[in-house]
Amino acid sequence: MSEIQTVLDLRRNAFGKLLFVDAEGTTHEGVVPVRAFPIAAPDEGISLISIDGHELAWIDSLQQLPAAQRSLIEEELRNREFMPEIRSIRKVSTFATPSEWEVETDRGETRFILRGEEDIRRVADGTLLIADSHGVQFLIRNRYGMDRISRRILDRFL
Known part of the structure; x- marks a missing residue:
């Protein structure tokens, strides 16, 4: 395992897989x-893991990397992780469960x-994780920073 200081020898192969x-x-x-x-x-504490599960390198902060390498890692993380962040809660079908939620996320309405x-x-x-009926995790980074309607809806369920 090596510690990354400033530059990674990181690129994509012909099949789009990351090479290190x-x-x-x-x-x-x-x-x-x-x-x-x-x-x-x-953006802190990123590990580069080999295909057999061994840590190859540790990155203290993505900000320490040049833009090209940072972009490769961020793109790979976006493709791998799916956790939409809820920006606002439009409405809920009922305050009893199960209930249908209509929300605005960083990836659109759902x-x-x-x-x-x-x-x-x-x-x-102030940070919440909400799991839907299919197991998709939605993130609310700061419930106190949401609009008043969203906070009221959340308060009814918490």
């Missing part, structure tokens, strides 16, 4: 970036079914 060349000159195909703290510190209040988890102060 380590300090010894060994090329690793199919490298996967993994966030250590995906909710609390998404609807989902909340099976029960236990599917809303407090992660940190």
